[in-house]
Amino acid sequence: MFYTERINEAMIKDFDKLTYREFRPLLNKVGSEASVIAFGALSYPAQPIGLILGEVRKDGYMQIHTIFIKPKYRRLGVATALLKDMEQAAGTNKCHGIYLGFIHDNPFHEIFNKLLRKCSWDLPAETDMLLYTLNMESLVEEDAPLFTLMELPGGFTVSSWQELSKEEFAKIKKGHGIWYPELTSPFLEEKRVDPLNSVFLRDEEKQIIGWTITHRLDSETMLYRNVFVKEEYRSMGYAMLLMGNAIWRQYDRGIYKLMFCVHVKNKSMTKIISRFMKPLNYTVKNKLRFSKSFL
Numbered sequence: 495m496f497y498t499e500r501i502n503e504a505m506i507k508d509f510d511k512l513t514y515r516e517f518r519p520l521l522n523k524v525g526s527e528a529s530v531i532a533f534g535a536l537s538y539p540a541q542p543i544g545l546i547l548g549e550v551r552k553d554g555y556m557q558i559h560t561i562f563i564k565p566k567y568r569r570l571g572v573a574t575a576l577l578k579d580m581e582q583a584a585g586t587n588k589c590h591g592i593y594l595g596f597i598h599d600n601p602f603h604e605i606f607n608k609l610l611r612k613c614s615w616d617l618p619a620e621t622d623m624l625l626y627t628l629n630m631e632s633l634v635e636e637d638a639p640l641f642t643l644m645e646l647p648g649g650f651t652v653s654s655w656q657e658l659s660k661e662e663f664a665k666i667k668k669g670h671g672i673w674y675p676e677l678t679s680p681f682l683e684e685k686r687v688d689p690l691n692s693v694f695l696r697d698e699e700k701q702i703i704g705w706t707i708t709h710r711l712d713s714e715t716m717l718y719r720n721v722f723v724k725e726e727y728r729s730m731g732y733a734m735l736l737m738g739n740a741i742w743r744q745y746d747r748g749i750y751k752l753m754f755c756v757h758v759k760n761k762s763m764t765k766i767i768s769r770f771m772k773p774l775n776y777t778v779k780n781k782l783r784f785s786k787s788f789l
């Protein structure tokens with residue numbers, strides 16, 4: 495027998511072992527950030543046996559970051575109960591739907607398929623992102639011509655996030671929805687931005703015309719979250735220039751692994767990355783999106 499409860503600040507430490515280390519900072523925001531929601535399952539008397547952690551995203555959807563049940567308590571309906579709690583919380587928060595990201599080769603893929611079918615989610619899952627992974631530890635420069643830095647046109651400059659002025663940040667913020675869409679905003683998940691590795695490109699009039707935003711995933715991996723170039727400057731190689739600049743910055747810091755996370759619909763980006771990666775030893779995985787729409 496078990497019961498479920500919404501997790502509050504005082505309960506976090508009892509449940510944090512039921513998730514990976516990478517999700518613990520988010521779990522710690524329960525109670526202080528209304529968008530972060532978690533439910534725990536407990537066996538009598540009050541032993542934590544399962545956890546689900548979700549977040550109401552700016553796009554109005556609830557994202558489930560992780561769900562985990564202790565092995566001894568599986569196949570008893572615990573995950574089903576926690577999913578129901580989270581669906582209800584999503585409804586209370588007026589979300590348009592709920593989703594869960596999943597890498598296709600995860601050993602639990604088939605089990606999640608069954609679990610979510612039973613909970614009436616919209617199956618099959620869709621591939622929404624492609625995850626490219628590369629290790630530069632044994633990189634031979636001649637094998638990677640596209641990594642060679644393109645020369646900047648006269649008057650153009652590149653600066654890191656750390657070097658950008660307050661006025662420049664304010665100007666970029668004003669352009670939101672005008673010259674760049676929400677999906678490419680440099681301020682998405684701003685707290686995770688690596689300020690030394692994320693770079694901005696200025697034209698000869700000192701206007702910001704593009705960026706590459708990276709997040710440090712762990713001590714050896716940088717995630718390329720977002721590459722953007724203003725419309726009138728596209729197809730001129732500036733996206734490659736920005737990526738090349740950021741890649742050499744991480745290489746010089748001894749951070750050799752990199753991941754690109756690209757939306758499948760972003761055809762120009764998948765093309766650039768495939769060209770970039772072609773001569774190198776890399777892997778590509780599909781990130782699936784399991785979802786249930788409330789609309």
Ligand SMILES: CC(C)(COP(=O)(O)OP(=O)(O)OC[C@H]1O[C@@H](n2cnc3c(N)ncnc32)[C@H](O)[C@@H]1OP(=O)(O)O)[C@@H](O)C(=O)NCCC(=O)NCCS
Nearest residue numbers: 560561562563568569570571572573574602605608609612
């Ligand atoms: C996947 C997981 C959450 C399922 O939890 P659970 O409490 O056992 O799930 P439920 O008891 O609610 O199962 C509901 C349905 O899912 C399916 N299911 C669950 N476990 C299954 C299994 N081992 N084999 C086949 N189907 C399974 C069944 O259809 C089941 O219904 P049934 O028991 O009536 O046949 C659990 O196995 C788990 O925590 N695995 C580790 C996941 C992980 O690594 N999470 C971290 C990253 S997200």
